[in-house]
Amino acid sequence: MNKGRAVFYIFIASLILIIALCCVAPAIFSQLSSSTDVAESTTEDTLNNYGYLAVQSVTYKLDNLEADITVKYTIEPWISVLVFLFGKQDLKKRIQELLHYPEPGYNQEVTFQYVGINKAVLHVTNVSVENQNDSYWLRKHSFGCHIPLLTFIIPNTDDNKTFENIDKMSKGFAYFRT
Numbered sequence: 001m002n003k004g005r006a007v008f009y010i011f012i013a014s015l016i017l018i019i020a021l022c023c024v025a026p027a028i029f030s031q032l033s034s035s036t037d038v039a040e041s042t043t044e045d046t047l048n049n050y051g052y053l054a055v056q057s058v059t060y061k062l063d064n065l066e067a068d069i070t071v072k073y074t075i076e077p078w079i080s081v082l083v084f085l086f087g088k089q090d091l092k093k094r095i096q097e098l099l100h101y102p103e104p105g106y107n108q109e110v111t112f113q114y115v116g117i118n119k120a121v122l123h124v125t126n127v128s129v130e131n132q133n134d135s136y137w138l139r140k141h142s143f144g145c146h147i148p149l150l151t152f153i154i155p156n157t158d159d160n161k162t163f164e165n166i167d168k169m170s171k172g173f174a175y176f177r178t
Contacts, residue, residue, distance in 0.1 A: 047146040047165075050098040052079045053091075057149040058099070060127075063178055064136060067127040068113070071095055071120045080117050088115045095120050098144040134177035142168035154178070 048055045056072040075083070075091075083091055092112055099122070102108035106126050114121040128136040138152070145167060152161040155178040163169070 047167075048148050050145040051094050052076055053094055053098060055098065055145060055147055057151070058143070058147050059151045059153065061153045061155070062128070062136075062138070062175060063155060065128050065130060066123065066125050069099065069101075069122045069124060071099065071122070072118065073120075074118060083117065091115060092120075095122070100142060100144065103139075103141075128175075131174070135174050136177070137172050137174050139172045140169050141172075 052075050053073045054075070056074065057070075058072075059070045061068040061070075092115055095115075096102075096110060101110050101122070101124050108127070109125045111123045112120065113123055128138045131137055143166075146165050147163075147167065148165060150163040150166050152173075154160060154175045157176070159175070161173065
């Protein structure tokens with residue numbers, strides 16, 4: 001066996017070992033915690049979880065038919081390592097699923113402007129429906145988990161809307177052209 005091939009196999013084996021440790025270590029540490037800690041954390045603490053994302057807040061900055069959406073979240077440190085090693089595609093997919101964008105039937109385009117370990121910023125087209133008289137209607141919407149703090153910023157007005165611990169908006173609301 002030549003020396004280059006041996007180095008390659010050692011590298012692959014090391015990478016597999018690192019991945020295995022990242023995946024197994026959290027399971028081992030969670031088994032070591034007491035049963036009362038687990039019972040307490042499975043109710044309210046996990047309502048804002050979507051997979052490995054623990055959502056802190058979602059902010060919509062509305063601009064006519066479009067919106068810039070900022071999602072703040074935390075992820076487990078061992079997942080951060082996997083995101084660093086394998087890229088952000090799964091993280092982007094989970095954020096889109098969490099926000100339920102694009103919505104079927106509304107011809108929406110979702111563009112990630114920034115994706116990091118604690119925050120993502122998306123631009124979504126056709127978030128709202130255009131009404132007459134320079135007004136728009138933001139449709140009712142649901143999310144993949146409870147959002148602890150949901151804020152809608154409407155430029156050029158003081159009429160920002162804030163909701164707490166919400167997983168769906170059963171009613172939409174109107175706002176005017178910016």
